[in-house]
Amino acid sequence: xxxxxxxxxxxxxxxxxxxxxxxxxxxxxxxxxxxxxxxxxxxxxxxxxxxxxxxxxxxxxxxxxxxxxxxxxxxxxxxxxxxxxxxxxxxxxxxxxxxxxxxxxxxxxxxxxxxxxxxxxxxxxxxxxxxxxxxxxxxxxxxxxxxxxxxxxxxxxxxxxxxxxxxxxxxxxxxxxxxxxxx
Numbered sequence: 001x002x003x004x005x006x007x008x009x010x011x012x013x014x015x016x017x018x019x020x021x022x023x024x025x026x027x028x029x030x031x032x033x034x035x036x037x038x039x040x041x042x043x044x045x046x047x048x049x050x051x052x053x054x055x056x057x058x059x060x061x062x063x064x065x066x067x068x069x070x071x072x073x074x075x076x077x078x079x080x081x082x083x084x085x086x087x088x089x090x091x092x093x094x095x096x097x098x099x100x101x102x103x104x105x106x107x108x109x110x111x112x113x114x115x116x117x118x119x120x121x122x123x124x125x126x127x128x129x130x131x132x133x134x135x136x137x138x139x140x141x142x143x144x145x146x147x148x149x150x151x152x153x154x155x156x157x158x159x160x161x162x163x164x165x166x167x168x169x170x171x172x173x174x175x176x177x178x179x180x181x182x183x
Contacts (some may be wrong), residue, residue: 001175003157010089012097013111015138016124018166019090020054031082033091040075041065059131076100098154110155114162118142
């Protein structure tokens with residue numbers, strides 16, 4: 001994908017922009033890195049669906065695995081397999097995602113809301129029935145994270161999205177993704 005003549009192979013995007021929706025809609029093209037991360041980080045029963053896992057954001061009911069090298073290695077091995085299959089990784093802004101892309105020299109785009117989007121993001125999180133704790137945490141840290149997001153130096157591209165923009169629209173209209181060739 002490209003934006004402003006810069007090429008990237010993966011995306012890190014903040015909550016409320018449509019990562020899960022996009023990965024659910026196009027599972028042969030995109031991988032929700034956050035789901036894979038959670039399944040490695042927590043002891044999630046195999047029968048738990050993506051949708052059920054999504055509903056636990058902000059309040060995980062599963063026991064946490066120890067944060068060890070093996071946990072991160074297991075995640076990275078899964079992600080390596082998806083990359084080898086030609087899938088595009090879409091991650092939430094977690095340290096494991098940043099580190100993975102850096103260690104594999106995978107250029108990525110960082111997608112986050114414009115500063116004026118705080119109320120819109122709270123509305124989106126509320127409308128999709130995220131737990132109250134997650135919504136409050138996002139509201140309380142929005143301004144701090146906006147500043148940190150704009151100062152990020154790891155991404156080859158930054159894209160600030162606005163009202164009525166979701167990741168699928170951004171990928172189509174701004175990144176000019178070719179849905180026929182997956183590029």
